[in-house]
Amino acid sequence: MSTETTTEATIKTKRQELIELSQVAKMRQESDCEGMSINEILIDEFYTDEVNTVFHTFWDWKYKGYKVKKGEKAFLIWGRKRSSKKEAETETNTESDEANGYKFFPVCYLFSNNQVEPINNAENN
Known part of the structure; x- marks a missing residue:
């Protein structure tokens, strides 16, 4: 596997992890974090x-x-x-x-x- 292919695979994996985390953040946003953006929830709640x-x-x-x-x-x-x-x-x-x-x-x-x-x-x- 070439370096470029490995890098692309890593980026896709990280992006997929962010998508999954964002789905959880979206549920939080709808339940008790109204007024906060998805990014704000990711930073405050997860990071x-x-x-x-x-x-x-x-x-x-x-x-x-x-x-x-x-x-x-x-x-x-x-x-x-x-x-x-x-x-x-x-x-x-x-x-x-x-x-x-x-x-x-x-x-x-x-x-x-x-x-x-x-x-x-x-x-x-």
Whole structure:
């Protein structure tokens, strides 16, 4: 199995795990977490614990002066919905063209406060 195939399989597995976790979060949302998004429920109910309390993307941590520790695995949530159409179909704007477009929710990778260290400390080690 090639590296690319292994990576694709890992991504599909992680995505499927996120889908299953999101289904549970959806049930929680309907029962007692009204007003919260699925991502908020995922973070608050499933990812937050006594050591993982603050979550940001890789670039957010970097902007704040932190580095993700080597080997850390991200927490997954849903990214913003994206829409796309084939370039050839963008000439006309009919309902059939809308049906040919597709919507995709990408995965967003978050790291917790327990998975990062100040950049200055990382350079001194």
